[in-house]
Amino acid sequence: MIITWELLDGRYSRGEREVEPMTTTAHFAQNNGVEIHYLDTGEQSPLTPVLICPGLSETAAEYEELIAYLSPRRCVVLSFRGRGQSGTPQSGYDLEDHVSDMEAVVRASGLKKFHLYAYSRGVSYALGYLQHHGGRVQSVIVQDYPAQHKAMSEEWAEDYIHNYLIPYERTSHIRSEAVWGIQKESRQVHFQYGIDQAALVLRGLLEGSLLDDEGVQQYSQMMTQITVEGFEHSDHDIRSAEQDKLFDVIQTFLNDHDV
Template sequence: MDISSHRASNGKIEIHYLISNGQDTSVPLLICPGLSETAEEYVELMTYLSPRKCVVLSFRGRGQSDTPENGYDLQHHVSDIAAVVGDAQLNRFHLYGIFRGVAYALGYMEKHSSGVMSVILQEYPAEHRAMPEGWAKDYINRYQVQFSRQRHIRPEAVRGIERESTQLRLSKGINKKLLVLRGKLEDSLLSDEDCRRYERLCTEASFALFEHSGHDLRHMEKELLYRTIGDFIL
């Protein structure tokens, strides 16, 4: 499998993304990573789904993408997705949002749903969360530094997310086939009410429960996660 690296122009900044150039004619999968994740962290999933074409981006301030001084609210991240969709010439695709990438994926759906064939949302409710004062400092010190993830998301981006993010309840109906991935352990970010809300937003919602995982499905039940995604987008 060949994976190539690209950069999409989004105004004055460039968004880095990867494409697995398989020969499969199936509908591609577009992956929207979580808060501090980069495109490179999803190469293994792209390999698993080969020969299906997959595209994964690093949002602004993450990985090899540019880090602007400002522009870290929902609409800015949605514009990153739109830039990659245009640059990669994705006319039809499945959309997969992980953690905070769920909010970005749903924000994209509110404006650009026509090319999306189905939606996978992992471990996050249908909302875009504002971050409280002091969150950035705590996140940098307790997570970035402790786990050596400064190159995954830069401190400027963390501070921008705290400074600019607005609290939004994403309430537009999802008129696509939807799969919600949920861990069953205590640290899951999805409540029963969050799942009932997804059922209200989408008449074609289904749920995959991971009995031995909380928030982090990929590290706890990776094989089951990959198989569940592959089966859904057949």
């Protein structure tokens, strides 16, 4: 069930649950000549902030409902290079380039200690960041993606553009230059390092999920404090099928693991 948030009398309302008014501002972080767009709700409470890493073709704006749900917790969500309002360089689309986008946003926003939440391909970028900057991360949430950064086949970009982005009108979310760059530059990486932070692994249980039992087992070997939550009515797109449960699970985990 998809829940729609409405702004009523200066308050976001979802069913019977109301949250305080939310102010979200747009910013740009500079990353070696590439502007990285991000949204920031600012300092509103003593709760530990959360940095959100969207999926492959997602933009920061697509997380406004989750941001509203987590209010008054500070949320920072970026659009990676080639997506949304971020810049689109001619090259620079491998793992380390996306990790550097996160670094730029962390610096520009002044985040010190934060939870890290990532979905789909954003998980690989988050895991790349966590490997080198784990001291800043309070806890980590990974959603429906294995512990790897995938190389793309020679047919992937054209298929993705013509059979997904164009039919579903998402060409403004991720530009074709970025898609081709990801295909050409992405190298396969299997993450195998230890993760000491408390970790929540979210997975769909229907066909179409990108995280199978073997992938969960890999996370169990990496993570010393792991919680796994399955969504029985969801494939890869948990947010569309079970948004209520997804948001509640994320919020509960964050609340349980604040500093």
